[in-house]
Amino acid sequence: MKQVNKTQIFIAACVALIVTAMTFAIRAGILGQLGVEFKLSDTELGWVNSMAFWGFPLATIFGGLLYNKLGARKLMILAFVSHLVGLIMTIYAGGFVTLLVSSFLIGFANGSVEAACNPLIADMYTNNRTSMLNKFHVWFPGGIVIGALVSTAMTGLEIDWLNWQWQIAVMIIPTLIYGFLFFKQKFPESENIETDTSLNIKGLATPLFIFIALCMTLSATAELGVQQWVEKILGSTGAHPMLILAMVTGIMALGRYFAGPIVNKLNPIGVLFMSAIVTTVAVYSMSIAEGPMIYASAVLFAFGVCYFWPTTIGFVSEYLPKTGALGMSLVGGAGMFATGIWQPVIGSWLDKGREAALASGATADMAEVVAGRTTLSYMVFFPLALILLYGILFFMRKKLEERRIPQAH
Numbered sequence: 001m002k003q004v005n006k007t008q009i010f011i012a013a014c015v016a017l018i019v020t021a022m023t024f025a026i027r028a029g030i031l032g033q034l035g036v037e038f039k040l041s042d043t044e045l046g047w048v049n050s051m052a053f054w055g056f057p058l059a060t061i062f063g064g065l066l067y068n069k070l071g072a073r074k075l076m077i078l079a080f081v082s083h084l085v086g087l088i089m090t091i092y093a094g095g096f097v098t099l100l101v102s103s104f105l106i107g108f109a110n111g112s113v114e115a116a117c118n119p120l121i122a123d124m125y126t127n128n129r130t131s132m133l134n135k136f137h138v139w140f141p142g143g144i145v146i147g148a149l150v151s152t153a154m155t156g157l158e159i160d161w162l163n164w165q166w167q168i169a170v171m172i173i174p175t176l177i178y179g180f181l182f183f184k185q186k187f188p189e190s191e192n193i194e195t196d197t198s199l200n201i202k203g204l205a206t207p208l209f210i211f212i213a214l215c216m217t218l219s220a221t222a223e224l225g226v227q228q229w230v231e232k233i234l235g236s237t238g239a240h241p242m243l244i245l246a247m248v249t250g251i252m253a254l255g256r257y258f259a260g261p262i263v264n265k266l267n268p269i270g271v272l273f274m275s276a277i278v279t280t281v282a283v284y285s286m287s288i289a290e291g292p293m294i295y296a297s298a299v300l301f302a303f304g305v306c307y308f309w310p311t312t313i314g315f316v317s318e319y320l321p322k323t324g325a326l327g328m329s330l331v332g333g334a335g336m337f338a339t340g341i342w343q344p345v346i347g348s349w350l351d352k353g354r355e356a357a358l359a360s361g362a363t364a365d366m367a368e369v370v371a372g373r374t375t376l377s378y379m380v381f382f383p384l385a386l387i388l389l390y391g392i393l394f395f396m397r398k399k400l401e402e403r404r405i406p407q408a409h
Helices: 005-036 043-091 096-124 127-138 138-156 164-170 174-182 197-204 207-228 230-234 241-257 261-286 292-305 309-318 321-357 364-377 382-395 395-404
Strands: none
Touching: 005 043, 005 096, 005 127, 005 138, 005 164, 005 174, 005 207, 005 230, 005 241, 043 096, 043 164, 043 174, 043 197, 043 321, 096 127, 096 309, 096 321, 127 241, 127 261, 127 309, 138 164, 138 241, 164 174, 164 292, 197 321, 207 230, 207 241, 207 261, 207 292, 207 309, 207 321, 207 364, 207 382, 230 241, 230 364, 241 292, 261 292, 261 309, 261 364, 261 382, 261 395, 292 364, 309 321, 321 364, 364 382
């Protein structure tokens, strides 16, 4: 009888998350090219981005509700098929509508990966959930590093036939790899997470879950909003936006890999509170920085947003265990849904900032710089609100520790 190999399943999950991350990075890298080829404004490009972010929460709602019935294996089959179809549709996109549909499918695939893998990992590693979820989520920034470097290298070659479609095609390779790795594995039975769906749903109707889901909408937008628009926000400042993205996400990957001691020292609530403070300072600094200080601000941003996503999911698994797979899926879905809502808004901030600068007599390049700075000055309010919200949790942390699942140290 075939044995469950937790290590190989974890590796397969990490490869799947790399694909998810590469879709974010490469889309950020080709956003300008899509705008030129299909004659799209930044607001329209925001709608293309939003489809990926909205496909994600739909998948997490679907996957969270049906995880107990379908299991992680069937959800990963759905992710694999959706990734392949979405990537191929993007390569052959004929315009705005096709880009919307293909981006939605890719987002649905990304959400299916999270809906399957987060509870699977929490179930396999019940004594160190937040640490292992951070190690799993190393490969979101890690995949963005890979995607950013691939996009930069392929764009920099300036070969006529090596267009943006080839950057999308590159992602088919790791997709096939994770499909092969997953489908040859025997999956474990759920033993360490709550699998009563009716009890899961009851667990969602609590003030603490609603509160942490609200926080996730702000932290996800703070992190992914800046990253997804890095080419547009920083493209005319003299800094290299895709290298900044690679640097930021590389730091995030290292931070998540070594998250265990930090989480154990500060506990998840302390980590989230400190992350909000650092991110606020970083985004504000980025909005006024020039020259080398842009890179310094980006490094600070990396340390700020590093732990937001996995630690929030870990918080749900440890402090709200009765919500089960559904709780982890929905809190991630809430983050992506909110980020999707804000994508066209961020695009409109860029459009309006550029128009106002041009109207005041600025050159085209300076108008782009002004638009980027104006957008960042608006985005600082997302982590600023989190200082207040996570501050509330921080001062309640002793009371909340009473409901936490004991973790290995």
